[in-house]
Amino acid sequence: MEAFRPLGERRTLIRGSGPLVETVHGEVAWACGVFGGEVVREGSDDAGYDLVLDVVADGAWGDEGFAYGREGGRTTVTASGQRGLLYGLFHVVRLGGTAFQEDRPREGHRPAVALRMLDHWDNVDVHPVMGQVERGYAGGSLFWRDGRARGELERVRAYGRLLAACGINAVCVNNVNVHASEARLLTDRLGEVADLAAMLRPYGVRTHLSVTFAAPVVLGGLPTADPLDEAVRQWWSGAAARVYAAIPDFGGFVVKADSEGQPGPFTYGRSHADGANMLASALAPHGGTVHWRAFVYDHRQDWRDRSTDRARAAYDHFAPLDGEFADNAVLQVKHGPMDFQVREPVSPVFGAMPRTRLAVEVQATQEYTGQQRHVCWLGPMWSEVLRFRPAGEEGSAVGELAGGGLVAVSNVGDDPYWTGHPLAQANLYTFGRLAWQPSADPLRVLDEWIALTFPSAPKRLTEGLRPLLRGSWRTYEKYTAPLGVGFMVQPGHHYGPSVDGYEYSPWGTYHFADRDGIGVDRSAATGTGYAAQYAAPWAGVYESPATCPDELLLFFHHVPYAHVLHSGKTVIQHVYDTRFEGVEEVEEARRVWASLADLVGAERHARVAERYEEQVRGAREWRDQVNSYFLRKSGVPDARGRPIW
Amino acid sequence: MEAFRPLGERRTLIRGSGPLVETVHGEVAWACGVFGGEVVREGSDDAGYDLVLDVVADGAWGDEGFAYGREGGRTTVTASGQRGLLYGLFHVVRLGGTAFQEDRPREGHRPAVALRMLDHWDNVDVHPVMGQVERGYAGGSLFWRDGRARGELERVRAYGRLLAACGINAVCVNNVNVHASEARLLTDRLGEVADLAAMLRPYGVRTHLSVTFAAPVVLGGLPTADPLDEAVRQWWSGAAARVYAAIPDFGGFVVKADSEGQPGPFTYGRSHADGANMLASALAPHGGTVHWRAFVYDHRQDWRDRSTDRARAAYDHFAPLDGEFADNAVLQVKHGPMDFQVREPVSPVFGAMPRTRLAVEVQATQEYTGQQRHVCWLGPMWSEVLRFRPAGEEGSAVGELAGGGLVAVSNVGDDPYWTGHPLAQANLYTFGRLAWQPSADPLRVLDEWIALTFPSAPKRLTEGLRPLLRGSWRTYEKYTAPLGVGFMVQPGHHYGPSVDGYEYSPWGTYHFADRDGIGVDRSAATGTGYAAQYAAPWAGVYESPATCPDELLLFFHHVPYAHVLHSGKTVIQHVYDTRFEGVEEVEEARRVWASLADLVGAERHARVAERYEEQVRGAREWRDQVNSYFLRKSGVPDARGRPIW
Structure with a gap:
């Protein structure tokens, strides 16, 4: 194990000038005030410093990029511009303790997107x-x-x-x-x-x-x-x-x-x-x-x-x-x-x-x-x-x-x-x-x-939170508007379900559900031609229900409720199943969050817990309204006989 | 033809005292100021007056009633209280010229409802x-x-x-x-x-x-x-x-x-x-x-x-x-x-x-x-x-x-x-x-x-306006919510159609339309029992679709779209027909109003004409949304093949 100085004793050297360098200095000084350690401005010799933050106006890393590395017990950030130095500092912060523990060869970081x-x-x-x-x-x-x-x-x-x-x-x-x-x-x-x-x-x-x-x-x-x-x-x-x-x-x-x-x-x-x-x-x-x-x-x-x-x-x-x-x-x-x-x-x-x-x-x-x-x-x-x-x-x-x-x-x-x-x-x-x-x-x-x-989170918190957030988008999709159909929200404020909320509106947002099927035909052959706005291969992929991905099917095609998805399910059964699954997943997420109460500050825990209550209520409302709507319209019962109102 | 004094020469006698008698006096005095004539307060002799307004505190006509009659060229209003005198005066105003032309035996007028x-x-x-x-x-x-x-x-x-x-x-x-x-x-x-x-x-x-x-x-x-x-x-x-x-x-x-x-x-x-x-x-x-x-x-x-x-x-x-x-x-x-x-x-x-x-x-x-x-x-x-x-x-x-x-x-x-x-x-x-x-x-x-x-309206105006107003409630009913089903309005402001607008809401206002039928079963036998809140004969009348009046059918019963009304039409065809008829009736009313432009003051005519434009637009929107909704849901085409979107 390599030797390194504890947090409270670290010494930082900052080289460069300008307002953002002052910001960097202020950040480090603030941290030293809280955790201990020392920050020094300028100086030609890196020896004795744990962290060197350096602006070298050679343009090598662009205005916002920086190089990061650690060698011989010293972590260095070199930027070509002041912004780069600031981003380099936050990079160190993101790495946390490992920035001062693990050697790493000098590597460049630059934003792929300028704005x-x-x-x-x-x-x-x-x-x-x-x-x-x-x-x-x-x-x-x-x-x-x-x-x-x-x-x-x-x-x-x-x-x-x-x-x-x-x-x-x-x-x-x-x-x-x-x-x-x-x-x-x-x-x-x-x-x-x-x-x-x-x-x-x-x-x-x-x-x-x-x-x-x-x-x-x-x-x-x-x-x-x-x-x-x-x-x-x-x-x-x-x-x-x-x-x-x-x-x-x-x-x-x-x-x-x-x-x-x-x-x-x-x-x-x-x-x-x-x-x-x-x-x-x-x-x-x-x-x-x-x-x-x-x-x-x-x-x-x-x-x-x-x-x-x-x-x-x-x-x-x-x-x-x-x-x-x-x-x-x-x-x-x-x-x-x-x-x-x-x-x-x-x-x-x-x-x-x-x-x-x-x-x-x-x-x-x-x-x-x-x-x-x-x-x-x-x-x-x-x-x-x-x-x-x-x-x-x-x-x-x-x-x-x-x-x-x-x-x-x-x-x-x-x-x-x-x-x-x-x-x-x-x-x-x-x-x-x-x-x-x-x-x-x-x-x-x-x-x-x-x-x-959650900087000092035990594993139980990290491993609880991770799946709860990772899956949350797909969960939300499951209990709301199916298969890319979109909308189905209450008009105006857009919160909560209203399957026909925008169906007869001037906003151009329709699902065209009738007793036989649902979806918007945007194919070039028989629909609005939207699919042909794509280049190959997508124009072809989207053109046919046979190749269109399930999750976008109703965006591109009007299909019967009995249409069989790539998943093997019919559209109508997919509607029912995903609504039920979505609610179950939210209920499970609520349970997981509740189990983390001892690991999160009381106020933050309560805020999230209260919102999970609303999410469960909301997800059930979505499930029941969407399912009832499509049962009433299609007449096809749920294959698993679950309650649909 | 009986002799009577022209409007500008009429003489009115008012007897009685109190603030509302003052109001009556003020009204008559105002009219004399506009049209001519004379109003006199008190006096025991009715001779020489065209109109006598008299409070006789005998209680015969209650606080608000009055007697009205005309004999020997004199119109009399006798009230037991001040309010009665005021209402008697307005009665004379309603009668207009005929109050001073036609003899009529003394007749009593009293409000049937006190408040x-x-x-x-x-x-x-x-x-x-x-x-x-x-x-x-x-x-x-x-x-x-x-x-x-x-x-x-x-x-x-x-x-x-x-x-x-x-x-x-x-x-x-x-x-x-x-x-x-x-x-x-x-x-x-x-x-x-x-x-x-x-x-x-x-x-x-x-x-x-x-x-x-x-x-x-x-x-x-x-x-x-x-x-x-x-x-x-x-x-x-x-x-x-x-x-x-x-x-x-x-x-x-x-x-x-x-x-x-x-x-x-x-x-x-x-x-x-x-x-x-x-x-x-x-x-x-x-x-x-x-x-x-x-x-x-x-x-x-x-x-x-x-x-x-x-x-x-x-x-x-x-x-x-x-x-x-x-x-x-x-x-x-x-x-x-x-x-x-x-x-x-x-x-x-x-x-x-x-x-x-x-x-x-x-x-x-x-x-x-x-x-x-x-x-x-x-x-x-x-x-x-x-x-x-x-x-x-x-x-x-x-x-x-x-x-x-x-x-x-x-x-x-x-x-x-x-x-x-x-x-x-x-x-x-x-x-x-x-x-x-x-x-x-x-x-x-x-x-x-x-x-x-329209006090000096020619016959063409009167006969134009009369049917246009007389039928307007039934016309409105025709193009909006059918057969007593109610609501189907946009949530919140309640203007314009939204067939499912209140269908999944907490407000208790549902139509329960599915692909097979529509309506709320409020019968005692199989429904909510609401029909049994009525006494005989109504409890029985409303209990069965066979006796329930067509216009309330969906308020009391959930019936298939193919259910035949007393009118001989199916429910679904009634939905279509009334929507089309309603719009046609509004279009006709708009046409009639337009034809009356020379008979109504320009400003008032324009105000009503502008609202008819909106009514026609609104009625068409109702027609199309309601028809599309039920065509999509029932799958039953209009027997007359009219456009449903």
């Missing part, structure tokens, strides 16, 4: 329907309250620290639906954004702003927001310049245009490339980026019209524009073609726009996945998306195609646990780590999160 | 979900705005005038759901109620107040609201005394207790008779009445539990208490067992409580009947209820059993037309007139309303 971003759907004014945080399930906003900047800047700084520890380097501080007060963050309320940016900057987190496409009209008093109008372009250039004067490292704009009622270039007969490029050009002189969301579809669809398919919309709108977007314009694409359902195919846009910078947008906030009252760790789902290869095995994975970044809708609020459900923190952490390395094994990331969250 | 009341579900504070007026579709409240008394007292006085012209003599000025601010109307905010009462009093309208059963706790600081607790009883006595000190003619309290979350005597293990009698005893010394609502049911029902039947609840809760209520306690019973659906059977409570003063509660505000965007004149429905004889042909009608009064939930707000939809005024007027005379022919009342609303 790793959280979008906050936080409103400045409390929205009469959506509240302070749209689709927020973790209390209020960290940034805004009742129309004003919240002003709790130390908390924002702590949030920046949390994000950096997860590897996240960008935050958009307001909702993509930009209402009247929020619009003004771009102009006369810019100071409030600058205050936030100042708190996030020390942790390497750049600030972005959602803006309204109509800003030149509503803020600038111009008669038009036409992106090709010279006055409009000048207005945006001026606005961008003023933003950068206040926030020199400002990240850029996020725009939801021509989407669910938001204004956009369609009003002026211009393309989305015209719109995005106009903003890109305003940002370019300052190094900023526009994130243009691809979530454009007809939300006033007539449910009677079966030829319109919302799933097609992003591809239909954007694929023809490939190559037309400016270099600093990023097209931000939801991971699936619909809207963050528990199961969707990967958006075909990722395979269709090789000449466009694409960002993948996922949803950490659990809008459709239990609203942080249900445990639903989304790591495996995101990993599946990021590892999906649109052109087949030989082609690139989505994680490699995401040159524009990885973006998650934030699941964080002013809740003491940050995320409402304490276990929902795992989604935040996993997102950050997958954004750093999209090919990472999500199960390993989960283990990291468990180890960091 | 003719409008309940306003107006909130003082804007409720976050329900708004200023719960279930209000006519703008804001006349009484309250944003937490304060609105203070537009002249408008309240004009409202009193409108009510008196309809025959209504009581108003409850706040919502039966009593929230924090509203509770205080009983105590420190009583002055605001007194201000309203002062404006309504000159038109013979007494003011009532909704109070919370928990008032002794929330306002009085007592530890309990137990109705048998002496301190509680004293608190209420004191509160009532203070109310009467401020409002000497105060009508009484309206109470929604143990209902949809409101507090009540159940909390203390007391009966509803205990609760009502305690309040009755506080009011009795001052001549006041408590209106105790019978709308008590389990609104947290489990939809899986088919043995609980919300329809049974009012009878089950209250029938055993018959004879236990104080003389000045009125049990206010919704006309049907559920909740103001377009079609329900008459509540069995009316046949089950002969020793209790019952009031019939109907809903003028069109919560479930088109929300004053659809034309739905409810006269025929209310008339059917009032003429229903719970004990069969030999027994009394509900209108005769309603010794406690007739109550409507108000459809009035601060809209310039009072009721949002100008034609919804017909409901207000019809309610008042049916309350005066429950046996009246509603079609005659409708004609009265048309004549009064």
